[in-house]
Amino acid sequence: MADILLFSYGTLRQPEVQRTVFGRELDGRPDAIVGYQLGEVTITDAAVIAASGSAVHPALVSADPDSGVNGTVFALTATDLAAADDYEVDDYTRVLLPLRSGAKAWVYVLAAATPDGVDHAG
Template structure:
């Protein structure tokens, strides 16, 4: 991914008109070229010694070849439009940024606790299922125990126990609703997701054998 970043300092005398034009006309026209995946405009939160108000507009292109195509086919026309509308009331400079790696934090959307006791604790599995690694904490589920038999001889499975003192040690993660559904796909038909109350008092989702009824 390539970010085409345009930093503009706009004179306060035309700021409101410029901002409206950028949001309603110019940026949609740039996006209309079909060269960019997305765009965002952000106000720079500093007081400029030179005066004016500074904004950063960032357009994301899939690769450098597409950005070069924008330069060849569209950029001169787009710059002329800005100059025609706002003359010498702005100063702009442009930067190309190559995206090295993206990090997405899903914590704001993570509203569900998930109690795990098997492979979902492994980072490589988390990356496969959730496209991220999870941060969690240890907890205990009372009244359950692990089966002596594993699914396809590999994966542990939990059953409700008739002995209240039985327990399963596990790890709890915060997940989004979408991630819980992805976990359902990973666990498959051998498991059933139910709500449980952990030793900490937190209510969480957990996977038990699909052949057993929940409490």
């Protein structure tokens, strides 16, 4: 059952990446995350670069509370979430954060910029 929410602001929204990572395209809905802004990270994993078509990926970094980043929320299964974890490189960490809609979703943020007091993936 797809009941795990994942917020994506980057390459996991690309249909070709979804087909590579999940074996299908996902349905999602627009939402936003507050208190963050976009930065960049250079990826060195050849498989991720091949799937996404780029070595430079967006990365969420903490910002002032009025900042926000638009993206898409997907409902995933535990298997899907594990596949997303496998796709994301060590530059990212998965944390559970509130979205503008009020829902809580897993989000990949820049590992070096993870705020304290946030639930991390185990």
